[in-house]
Amino acid sequence: MIFGLLAAGCITGMELPPRAAAEVSDADFNALKETVQKLADQLHSLQQTNLIEEQTHEKDVQELQQLQAKLAETQQTAADAEQKTVAAAQTQPLPRVPIDEATVNHNFQILGDAEFQYDKASGQKGSFLLADFAPIFLYRGGDNILFEAGFDTTIQNNATNSPGYTTTFNLSFAQLDYVMNDYMTLCAGELLLPLGTYTERGAGWLNKIPDDPLAVDALLPGSGVGAELRGGIPLGDAGKFINYSVYGVNGPSSADGTGNAGALDLGGNVGLRSDDAVANLHSDPSGGARLGIFLPFKPHYDLELGISGQSGEWDNAGTHLWSAGVFDAALHLGPNFEAKGEYIQTRFGSDDLGQISQHGWWAQAGYKLAGLNLELPVINDLEMVARYDFLNDGLGTKTQRCTTGFIYYITNTLLFEGDYEFLHSNDPSQVNQLILQLSYGF
Amino acid sequence: MEIDDLGADGNGTTVNSMVMKKQKVVSWGGWALAAVCLIGLGLSLAKAGPPDQKAEPQKSAPRKLTGAELYSMHCNRCHPERYPTERTAAQWKTIMLHMQVRANIPGSQAKLILQYLQENSGR
Numbered sequence: 001m002i003f004g005l006l007a008a009g010c011i012t013g014m015e016l017p018p019r020a021a022a023e024v025s026d027a028d029f030n031a032l033k034e035t036v037q038k039l040a041d042q043l044h045s046l047q048q049t050n051l052i053e054e055q056t057h058e059k060d061v062q063e064l065q066q067l068q069a070k071l072a073e074t075q076q077t078a079a080d081a082e083q084k085t086v087a088a089a090q091t092q093p094l095p096r097v098p099i100d101e102a103t104v105n106h107n108f109q110i111l112g113d114a115e116f117q118y119d120k121a122s123g124q125k126g127s128f129l130l131a132d133f134a135p136i137f138l139y140r141g142g143d144n145i146l147f148e149a150g151f152d153t154t155i156q157n158n159a160t161n162s163p164g165y166t167t168t169f170n171l172s173f174a175q176l177d178y179v180m181n182d183y184m185t186l187c188a189g190e191l192l193l194p195l196g197t198y199t200e201r202g203a204g205w206l207n208k209i210p211d212d213p214l215a216v217d218a219l220l221p222g223s224g225v226g227a228e229l230r231g232g233i234p235l236g237d238a239g240k241f242i243n244y245s246v247y248g249v250n251g252p253s254s255a256d257g258t259g260n261a262g263a264l265d266l267g268g269n270v271g272l273r274s275d276d277a278v279a280n281l282h283s284d285p286s287g288g289a290r291l292g293i294f295l296p297f298k299p300h301y302d303l304e305l306g307i308s309g310q311s312g313e314w315d316n317a318g319t320h321l322w323s324a325g326v327f328d329a330a331l332h333l334g335p336n337f338e339a340k341g342e343y344i345q346t347r348f349g350s351d352d353l354g355q356i357s358q359h360g361w362w363a364q365a366g367y368k369l370a371g372l373n374l375e376l377p378v379i380n381d382l383e384m385v386a387r388y389d390f391l392n393d394g395l396g397t398k399t400q401r402c403t404t405g406f407i408y409y410i411t412n413t414l415l416f417e418g419d420y421e422f423l424h425s426n427d428p429s430q431v432n433q434l435i436l437q438l439s440y441g442f
Numbered sequence: 443m444e445i446d447d448l449g450a451d452g453n454g455t456t457v458n459s460m461v462m463k464k465q466k467v468v469s470w471g472g473w474a475l476a477a478v479c480l481i482g483l484g485l486s487l488a489k490a491g492p493p494d495q496k497a498e499p500q501k502s503a504p505r506k507l508t509g510a511e512l513y514s515m516h517c518n519r520c521h522p523e524r525y526p527t528e529r530t531a532a533q534w535k536t537i538m539l540h541m542q543v544r545a546n547i548p549g550s551q552a553k554l555i556l557q558y559l560q561e562n563s564g565r
């Protein structure tokens with residue numbers, strides 16, 4: 001037993017670590033203490049930082065959870081909206097919205113012109129004059145439908161001993177145009193008649209000379225109530241085309257119902273009589289047509305030739321015909337030179353004077369001085385114009401008129417015109433006159 | 443008073459001289475018209491230039507005219523040139539319908555002119 005106790009004691013002693021017997025100096029101890037203190041401080045700082053980061057992380061987690069919740073809500077809302085849209089589209093088609101103004105289906109505009117004059121006729125006192133105010137209403141009701149109407153407004157002194165003046169507001173044309181295709185347009189209403197081209201394309205501010213050609217005013221009806229087919233057919237791709245018009249109108253009539261030559265009325269048969277009856281004044285309408293060809297050589301160089309005519313009854317009894325034929329031509333040689341004219345012949349039967357033949361013609365030319373390349377300010381805006389008129393009315397009156405003048409282009413639409421008309425006629429009312437005109441196209 | 447009457451008291455002579463004067467004036471006026479035409483015609487032809495000395499045969503078909511070319515060809519034949527910026531695109535559409543009817547312009551050409559005007563209207 002004793003021997004066992006001694007052995008256990010030895011073994012235990014061998015297992016127990018030996019007690020250090022080395023000594024530690026104060027300096028080493030203090031250094032060690034300081035190091036331990038530093039480590040303790042660092043540990044504390046790290047613990048603080050970790051605490052802050054934990055708090056920040058916790059906030060981020062909360063924010064992320066909130067965003068996830070909102071995303072879920074948005075996705076749900078979008079899904080609901082899509083379902084509603086699909087449901088609505090199935091029940092009602094979406095309204096068509098114009099892409100831009102160019103596709104708007106309806107448009108109303110006022111175009112037209114106005115002319116103000118100073119006139120001095122030989123033997124008369126000079127006077128200012130509102131020559132014309134001619135608005136044109138355009139209403140487009142779609143891509144192919146146009147309604148257009150033009151008016152002439154003039155003022156005139158009342159008769160002697162009647163003070164004041166009278167305003168006349170006259171409908172010059174009112175027609176509905178339906179563009180059936182690229183080659184054909186149907187027109188109906190009070191039509192501008194395609195006898196020659198002056199009435200359709202030369203009146204108002206388009207006219208380079210203040211007065212209309214004598215033969216056009218005296219021999220041709222400017223308008224007629226009826227229907228028309230018209231259009232242009234291209235010839236190749238170089239710009240050439242044929243243009244045509246075919247029409248039927250009530251036609252000329254007799255002012256007093258008789259067939260006497262002096263009763264011929266070119267514009268008074270509009271379908272509604274003075275006794276409120278709706279009727280043509282004679283038996284049958286008149287028919288007419290124009291065929292023209294446009295030949296461009298290059299831009300600003302072109303020639304147009306046309307031939308037109310109309311024929312039909314004119315007296316109430318329907319025993320006499322009135323017929324007209326017109327040959328028209330227009331030439332452009334460059335942007336500065338233009339020449340145009342018409343030859344007009346009409347013929348009608350009458351009770352008192354038998355067959356009456358009338359004819360007239362006019363030719364006019366214009367040259368813009370900008371073509372001289374002088375680069376002078378006033379000169380470049382001037383155009384010199386001249387016209388020769390002849391009229392034989394078939395009733396004994398012959399008139400020749402020569403007009404020379406100028407146009408000063410204040411702007412491209414505001415023109416100052418001046419001309420002098422030399423008259424030679426066996427009608428004493430036809431006298432020389434000076435006309436100054438301010439003309440505005442809008 | 444008849445223009446051709448000759449009175450025994452010599453009034454007819456005065457009338458005849460007035461008629462002669464008028465005829466001279468009209469005659470001078472006619473010459474003035476002819477002069478304007480000839481001068482303008484001559485200047486225009488001179489500006490057109492001489493034809494090419496060597497005319498090469500065309501091997502390809504002539505190209506189609508553009509809207510700008512058709513515009514310059516048609517849109518100052520009757521009135522001074524109107525600029526695209528004067529109207530809006532919708533207004534040009536209305537005006538071109540009016541012009542297509544008045545000038546009997548083929549529909550295909552009118553569409554190209556309208557496209558040119560609308561693209562250059564700026565509004």
